[in-house]
Amino acid sequence: MYKLIYLHVPSAWLSLILYTFLVISSILFLIFKGDIFFIFSQIFSKYGLIFSLITLLTGSFWGKPLWGVFWVWDARLTSMLILFFIYIGYNLLSFLLNKQNNYKELTSIFAIFGFIFLPIIKYSVEWWTTLHQNASLNFSQNSFVHSSVYLSLFLMLLSFISLICLFIFLDLKIKFIENKLKIE
16 A cells, blocks of 8 residues: 555646646746747646546545545645646636637646645645645655655656657647648
8 A cells, every 4th residue: 555655646736737837838828928938738637637636536445544534624734725626727728728819828727826825735735734744755864755656756757757748749740740630
């Protein structure tokens, strides 16, 4: 059961990283109006949604033996669930407003406003008393986590990042082929 940490923690990190990239590409889209930035936003949103779902599911499986239930309305869990809903909202807005002229701007603004939840997720275990443990991964010499755990977590994170880069490349290739077929 403890091996879930090697899936749960990197997935959580990646869902936050991908949302940060989503916000950056949304800001760049609003500034430069380049469709490539909006395409990146959609790609980041799709994979962020997947990794936030993985985070919630693995957290539930991890929490069941510790807390006796799959879900508690804990600050960290609830804020992560809100991020999951923000990802869903972004994807739904993009899909439902697809025919309107300014849908790219509206979804980009929505993504930027959702950014406020990232610090709430990060610091929720420090700000409120919760069942979720505090950050056990700190890089001081007083850390109670063995160095092999750090190595394994970062190798898993690098594996996920490599996988995401591959998927982004493939998604971009598909978008370019679709655009080429529309032109011809």
